Structure formats: structure tokens, C-alpha cells
Amino acid sequence: MSTSLGAAVRHKMLTNMLLVRQTEERIQELFLENVIRGTTHLCIGQEAVSVAMAEVVDAARGDTVTCTYRGHGHALALGMSLESMMAEMMGKVSGCSKGKGGSMHLADLDVGLLGTFAVVGAGLPVTNGAALTAQMRGTGAISISIFGDGTPNIGAWHEAVNLAAVWKLPAVFLCENNRYGEYTPYEDTAPVPNVADRAAAYGIPSVIVDGQDAEAVYPVLLEAADRARAGDGPTLVEALTYRYRGHSRSDPATYRPEGELERWMERDPINILAGRMQADGQLTAAEFEALREQQRAEVQRVTEWAMNEPWPALEETLEDIWAPSGDDAGVGEGA
């Protein structure tokens, strides 16, 4: 499997990484400006995983993804429109979930995003179900579940990986090991050095990969996806990465050892890919700046658009709870 991707794919990945980065930087500002409320979890620094993952997913074939509250990058990389996401972040009716979900609950079936799950570990069992549908129907579709390094500690994670292994489901379990679960370093709460070490308990293959290098992550995921499609069951992929910002809006990340952030920033996923493209003559410094500026402008435009979008109507509050179903559609105030 070649690790050097074509120029077009590289360009797309780079563009998407810039889009994610600019979007999240803007989101943080919007939080400080009180335009976005609640909480949010930024993936700045982790963008390579998102764009590599998205290259493997084909929603038209039925591929699906579940991820966590740290899902803006995955959603955008999969192709959720920036409009849809920004409006959702602000609780506007034009958001992907009509403003009802918010930052932690993005979903877009059209791009294969079943949902971003806010309860740790809750997405993996659901990914299994999507993989089960693919297995039953023989569609060749896969389902990817993305989670953090703190997540393997929870029971739902274990049960899901286990069931996928027993049933040889076409699933891929993708860990973004960003070194921390909230404010606690990985090694304080895990008994094994690597998340990948857990795979032995399920008799499934695992791979540790440089999560800052989209071109390293991509072939690993592609192989895992191929294995899944071939009926050989799930793979556990551990991408080593780092979040530049705190866990969530309210976290200044004072727990970082000195210099840690700076060391990781030297291996910035955008710079790595951009640098390689420049070395390969696929991108000039000026083009890179223009691309960045273009994304920045796009984010700016969409932000303003979203700010002017309407709120959902108040009657929306109790809508969408019940699926219409035969006679008893609209059980409404129900119980």
C-alpha cells in the first residue's frame, strides 16, 4: 500500500485540515463572545486523523461513523457543510440537528455521520449495529467508531470491541490518543502503555500510527477497512496525537508538563502535510497562505450567516421526539 497520496487527495486533506482549524479557532472566539453557549471540545492539533478517516469513508456505499463530543473535525472532514455545523453550534434552526443537538450532538446521515456521542464509550456499541446492518445486507459497508485514549476504560468500549470481534463485524475502532482524558494523563488511569495493547484481549489486530501525519493514518485505516469488508472483523487503530487546547471550553490545561505543547506543535499536522506538498512541488508558500485565507474567509462568511439565521420556533421544542408510526403518530405529550 502506497503511503504517498496523489496531489488531489493531499490537497483535499490539507484544505479540510485548514477548514477545521479555522472553524474551531473561530468557535472558541464565539464562545468567549457568548455567541455559542454550553460547552465545546476542540480538536485543534488532531486534524490529521479526521481527514485521513474521511478518505476511507464512502457514505454512498453505506459507510458510517460514530465519534465523540470532540467531533467538529470529523463532521467537517466527512463533508457536513460548514453552514450546517456553525448554525448547529449556535442553536439555529438551520443547524444539522435544527439546533437541538449542539456541539456535542452533531449528526448528518447524508455524510454517514450517525452521531457524535457525548457519553464516553456510547458510540462504539452503536457502530457495531451499523456494521451489523452492513454484514446482514452484504453491502460491503463499514462502520468506524472514533474515541479517545480515556475511553477504553469504560465497560461499553469493552463490550463493543468484544462483540465486534466475536461476530467479525465490519467495524474499525479508531482511538485518538491525545494523551489526556479531560485533565488526567493517560498513564494515570490506564494499566498498559498503549491503547493498542488492549487488542490482545479480543484477538484482533492493532496498529499504532503517527496521528499527526494524515498520510500515515490513511493507509492504516484503509487496510483496517479492507479487512473489515473482507469479513475478517475489526481492527483497533491507535493514532498518537495531541490537542492544543484544553479538554473543553473551561479548561486552561495547566496540567501539561512544561514544553509538552510546544513539542507537539512542532509536529503540527497541517505543517507536516503542507511541508511535504511543498517539498514535492505540489504547493507553494503563497498558495498555502491563499488556501488558509480562503478557509478563514469562508469561516467568517458562514459565521456571519449563521448569526443571522433564525432560532427554531418554540413549537419545535417538543417536535422530533417521536417518529410518526402508524396510528399513534405524535404521541406528543405522551406519558
Added chain:
Amino acid sequence: MSTSLGAAVRHKMLTNMLLVRQTEERIQELFLENVIRGTTHLCIGQEAVSVAMAEVVDAARGDTVTCTYRGHGHALALGMSLESMMAEMMGKVSGCSKGKGGSMHLADLDVGLLGTFAVVGAGLPVTNGAALTAQMRGTGAISISIFGDGTPNIGAWHEAVNLAAVWKLPAVFLCENNRYGEYTPYEDTAPVPNVADRAAAYGIPSVIVDGQDAEAVYPVLLEAADRARAGDGPTLVEALTYRYRGHSRSDPATYRPEGELERWMERDPINILAGRMQADGQLTAAEFEALREQQRAEVQRVTEWAMNEPWPALEETLEDIWAPSGDDAGVGEGA
């Protein structure tokens, strides 16, 4: 570590295995006679694990045990009185839990039995807590949790073994691999050949041991207990064994492959130890028969006694829910 135990210990183990066997055979009859109701889970065939485990436990030091609904053997081996157990099985007030627990919920703090847990996996997290107390107080006590081969599939199992490994708790996780979880063979629902293979995910040692040979199980548990006491954390012990009866009262065990039961019965734990004692000149065939008869008679005596014991008074129904605590003792009908 010597694997040949002294004659006294052997004699005690053998006696206890006979006691457990006779008790459970009687229990099954009592079910058919409708003297015992509900459900019950017999460990006939698995007695070696119980008696070896009990040799490692010193309740006076604070050692504790949690196990499953398949707990009669463990309870008796630990020293719960037969009276206490038989009365509990019948729901009589003189039972260990005043008849409120029943077959699935035996407890006897005096012998270190914190409880037999009827929800799969629920005992392990509680064992951790007992081990935590020992660790905090430096008592040198350990806590053993006993469970079946189907149990590692559940989230609580994973979380508990994981936490014990991270905190290096003085815990021992003892799996009785009797080849089936209810009616489903181990390999149909597990992704790895051995339960012990799971230990790699937690960086803890594991041992597979012949569960039909009490003298094989004992040193393995002793070593695990010593390791726990030394602050080196938990061990996963997998004892290979077999239940001669169905999963529970209502199970005729038609799912067994032909000859499987017979093959296991050839390695009966009682016969193995008795045979070895005879070979070593510690027991004659007549003494063995006398011992068996003695246990049988004891079971018979206690059964009759228990049948004549009183029921708990009806006022007991709402007692023991609340611990008296300061002012609000007896919140009673509470909510």
C-alpha cells in the same frame, strides 16, 4: 511452592468437597419436592475450586470474597454453617440473610463472604472496594472475586479488573471456566481461546490451572494472594472446570456434546483428591465412605432441622432496608 499439602489440609478439603456435593444434591431434590423455590445454580463438579480458594482466605485478617449466584460451594468452604445456608435456601429466618436473600444472595461477613452476586459481573467492582479498604488500612488483607467464563464479556468485569490493575489493589480475580455461560458454549461468545488471554489488556499476570485438582488450584491462588499482599496488584486465575448439572434448576443441559459430561466426570475433583490421599496412605476406602456417609447424614440432619425452622415474621418484610443512622433511623415507608 509445594503442591503437596499436608494431610490435615487435604482432609479438610476433601471433607468440604463432600459436604458441598452432598448439600447440593440434596438441594436439587428439595427443589423437585418444592421445599426450595425460585431458582438455584449448582456447582457440582466444581468443588475443588471452592475448597482451594477457602484455604487462601483468612477472614480474621480481613480477607473477603465475592462470588456469583453459583455460590453454595464457596460459602460452605469458607465456613458458612450448613444450618445458615440450608435455612436461607428455604427462606427461613435462621438463614444467613434471614431468608431474604435466598440461593442467589448468600452473605456471611464472619467468614469473609461479602455476597454472592446475581447480576453477572457485579461482584468484581465490589471486591475492588474491599481491596481498597485493605490497601488504605495496610491490613494485608486481600479480596477474591469469583466468576464464570461468560463474565469477562461484560463491562463491569473489564472496568473492575482495569481499576484493580491501575491502583494495584490486593485483589485476585478467579474465573471458574466451566465451559458454558448458561446454555451457550464459551467459544460461541468469546473472541479468545482462554479467559486468561484477557490479562494482557491490563498488564497483569494470569495463570491457567486445572480446576479439578484442589491441590493444583491452591498454590496458584496462594501465589496470587501473596502478590496482591506485596502490593503488586491483581492476578487473573482461570480454573478449568465443569458443572455436572444444568445452568440452573430448569436446565436439562441438552446442549452438551455427547460424552463431554462423562469425560469430565472421569476427572471428578473429589475422586482426584481422595485417590491421591489413598495412594499416599492418608485415607482408606472405608474411611472415605465413612466421611461421605458422615456428610450425608449431616446434610440430612440439617435439612430436617431447617424444614422445621420458622419463617421470618411478616413484619420482617420491610426491615433491614435502612441502616439506623442518627436521627432518621427507620425511614421505613420512606419515599
Added chain:
Amino acid sequence: MAVMTCRDAVVRALDEEMARDEDVIFFGEDVGKAGGVFKVTPGLYEKYGGRRVRDTPISENAIVGAGVGAAVTGMRPVIELMFADFAAVTLDQIVNQAAKLRYMSGGQIQVPLTIRMAQGSAGGFGSQHSQCCESWFMHAPGLKVCVPGTPADILGLLKSAVRDDNPVIFLEHKGQYAERGEVPDHADHLVPMGEARVVREGGDVTIVAVQRMVGVALKAADTLAEQGVECEVIDPRTLVPLDMETIARSVEKTGHLVTVEEAVRAGGWGAEVVSQITENNIWSLEGPVVRVTLGAGIIPFSQPLEEHLLPGPEDVVAAVQRSLEA
């Protein structure tokens, strides 16, 4: 009318729906080769094969999650959690995920999932295998909750549940599996959700009960009839949606209300029925409303204690008398 047991009704419903729609799949612990620990699903594995009828590991989170994910992507899974008490190990997947995914996605997603479990006391199963758990689910909008208590209602509601596009909690009473009853012969017997059944008509007091408590209420009604008190016994059959119309109409007529639950009092459906009546029909009440429940009790193993805790006809008679007293 054929006569069958509740047990038979479950397997017939599943069989009919699996035959009708190949997107219906069924999985859970020991439900396949063994036909279920309550022997409720025999023959399905043999008929539909190990791909559509699957035995799972003991992993309730994984089971429900797989049901949710399969439902979201187009299947109509039916899953079994065996004893309803075990739903507690996976409540998150049920009340935080299955129930809310549709809402949180702004209506993009639907979760046509049926979650079967066996609840209630069956005599000596003890504190962790005897609970009625409807309260956990009623409190989670997005879930429908069925509590059928006859073979016909099990058959008709389970088929409706499978066809419903919402996650449905389907609670069977394990103490009723062997009970027999008539079931319509025609091929496709459906019972709609949210329609109570008036089991017995009467003008003096309204008794609302489900599952095994319907029988208890009927026994009490017989006793009371001898005393000249005519009870109207109503079985809501589903708790979400809840047919308050039928109940309210009855209370308007009788002026007296008693609810009978095989569950802990606080948080039960009885309180919901009582509260809705007291909010919307208070002037029709001519006496205190009385709930018969387990109180703040835990189900004991010991036979006399368990029988003492469980509502019996005499408790219902006493409650009715109290409600008529004032």
C-alpha cells in the same frame, strides 16, 4: 379463537414478523440455539438461521447498542435483555441513546428497535430478578412502553412494537408466561399502542392495573361485588402512550380511583395516573385515590415475605374500601 400461552404468543409474534419482513432480526443471550432462558423463543433459530437469530455474549450495552445502530441504519431489530432488572447495566444505551437519538439529530434518525425483557415476580427469584421496571423507561420520552398481560395483547402489541418506528420497551411478565388465553385466529392480529382495555365494567370504583395485577384486581372485584361494590377494571396495556381518556371517563363515572402496581411506590405509573386525574378531573373524585404498590419495599426471597409484599386481592379490597370510605 385459538388458546395459547403468553409464551407461545411471544414466539408467534416474532415468527410472524420475521416471516413478514426480513429486516427483522433477533438477538440476545441464549435466545438462539437454546430458545431463550424462559423458553419463549424456541424454533426461531432453526427457522431463520444463525444470521437473523443470534446468541450474544453477556454484554447488555453491546446488545442494546447493536440494536440501536442496526435500527438507525435500516433494520428492525428485536433484542432480549432477559430479566428486566438487567436493563440497569445498560440504562444509558436505552434512555440516553436510543430514546434521544432522534431528538438530538433534529429528527434525522429513527430507531425502530424493540427491547424485550421479562419483569415481575415469579416466586422466589429474589431482589434482583423480580422487579417491575417500567418506571425507568416511562421517565425517558422517546421510548414507548408496553406492558401486555394476556396472550392476545402480547401477540398484538409485540407485532405493533416491531413495526413501530420508535424504540419500544416491551415488558413481559415472567410470572405470566404459562398463563393461557384466547387469541384471534386471523393472520395479523395487531393491538394499537395507547388503547386501554376495560376488563370489567362497573360503576362504583375504577381500578387500574397491568399484567399480573389485573388478575389480582379482578379477584378483588369479585369479592367486592359480593359486598355490592361494582369495580371497573382497566388495563392500559401500554404506559407510553397512556390512554388517560379511558381512565378519566371511568373515574368521571365512578368517582373513585385505585391503582395497583407490582412496583415500588415512588416514581411508579400509579402516581402518574393519580396525578393526571387530580389535575384534570379532580371534581369527579368522591374519595381519596389509593395506590396499592410495594411501598418502599425490596422483594424478599422468603415465600411468606414475598407474598406479603406483593399486592394481593385483599390489599385491593382494602384500598377500594378506603377510597369509598370518605
Added chain:
Amino acid sequence: MAVMTCRDAVVRALDEEMARDEDVIFFGEDVGKAGGVFKVTPGLYEKYGGRRVRDTPISENAIVGAGVGAAVTGMRPVIELMFADFAAVTLDQIVNQAAKLRYMSGGQIQVPLTIRMAQGSAGGFGSQHSQCCESWFMHAPGLKVCVPGTPADILGLLKSAVRDDNPVIFLEHKGQYAERGEVPDHADHLVPMGEARVVREGGDVTIVAVQRMVGVALKAADTLAEQGVECEVIDPRTLVPLDMETIARSVEKTGHLVTVEEAVRAGGWGAEVVSQITENNIWSLEGPVVRVTLGAGIIPFSQPLEEHLLPGPEDVVAAVQRSLEA
């Protein structure tokens, strides 16, 4: 009287109890070095060290179970589950194990465990981080349930919880952490369980509310006072045990009852209060009892929808008017 925030009250209670009794230990996710995600427990790790104040893996079953086992063997653990919504991943350990171990052992065992969690809406936390979850616990006899809503009550009840020999569910409202209030200066401020507080006296209608809804009720009471309606506002402070005496006495006086809950209607504590009154004090009622709740709603992210769903003073005013109408 010192003035402090609810946040300060939590850490003061824990600090005082840990200083008083070295069997008190404290653990949960990020509670140690980081001082908790709500910044509610800073300084404890530094003061009591990493053995008594522990950061755990994200393993709620293991956390609760470790609490149960440590409690059973003699410690008095306090554990934190962070967002109350997450209790759903470990409901079994709470309602099937912690709550029942004493009963199932015939009283041999006691479980002096305090389980802290933060519930309620704090503005935009969405469907899985904003719920009020008391209903899950009220339905499980064996658990006490605290719902304090002021710094003084948090301080006094948390200290009582730690000393209680039963498992106590201690629900803090995350939207109130920054609220300030007076706290008695003396060293050992305890609030007993099961004693409601009459927050405002009035003769026309009884309003029962807890936590953030007390403030909402008080605002409504101000508005209603202008209309000549005097509300009595009662804060039960604990739901198990529940001080029905104080509530009933008030209803006997006012003849009208409104409950205000920040939770789904079915299965809520409001229904329990209403039902007990309708069972024991029906003749004192002079109008319909009205519950103000989230109805069958799921908490949305979007600000106007969330505010619309949450009970506000105008909803309480309307409810009171309805209760007085008839």
C-alpha cells in the same frame, strides 16, 4: 454568617468530614489533581494526598463498586459521578447493589457511601448533560436522596450524608454552583435528612420545589403577591426521606398544591407528592393540583427552546392560577 457559593460549600463539607474522620475517602474522575471538572473539590488532593483523594479511570461501574465495597468493609467513601446523566451507565451498581445489599444480607451489611453528582440544566449542555435524575434513585428503596439548593443545605446535608450509614445519592445542581448564600459559622453545621424548609410562608397555595426551581417558585410568588395571592414555598431538601408532614400541613392550610420539577413529568417526585396528598389529604384540596415539569420533553441545546422547556416563573404563575381557578 459567612457567605459562600454552593461550590465552596461542597468542598468545605468534604474537607470538614475528611479532617474529622480518616475513613472518609474521595474518588472519581478528575476530582483529585484537577479539583473536579466543576472545580468543586480543589485543594483536597493537596491536603489529604493521593491515597485518600483519587483520580479514577472513566469507569463508573468500577467507581461505584469500589465505593460499595469500601463502604461495606468499613470506610466511608464519597464518590463523584460528575454529570448525573452518567449514573445511567452504572445504574445497576447503584439501584441493584448499593441499595439492596443490606436487605439481601438480612441486615448484616451496611453501605455508608455517598454518591455525588451534578444534575440539571446549566445552559446549553444538551440532552445528555442537563437532566435531573432524582427519579432513577427515588424508585430504589435503600437509597437516600438529597437535593439541596443552597450553600447552607449543601454543607449541612453533605456532612449528614457522609455520616449516614446508608448509601446516599447527593445531587448538586450544576446551574447553582456559583450561587451564593449564607452559611452558619459554627464548625459543624448539619442538616438532618427528611426535614423540609418553608422558604416562604403564605396562605393561599402551596408550591413545592427543589434546587433551581425554588428560585423560580419564589419569583412566581412575588408576581402572585402583587395579584393578592400568597404562596407558601416549600423545599423538601431530601426526596428520600420525604417530609410529607410539612407539605400536608401546608396544603391543609392553603387548599391548593403546585409542584415544580426540572424533570420529565412521568415518574417524577411531583407525582409522588400529589399522590400522597390525594390519598391522605384529599378533602383539604380546593382545586386541581398542578405539576409544572418538562412534560414529555427532552432537553434541547438551542437557547430559546431550552428556556421554553424549562419551567419559568410564568409557568408557575399559570399553574397557581389554574389550581385556584376551580
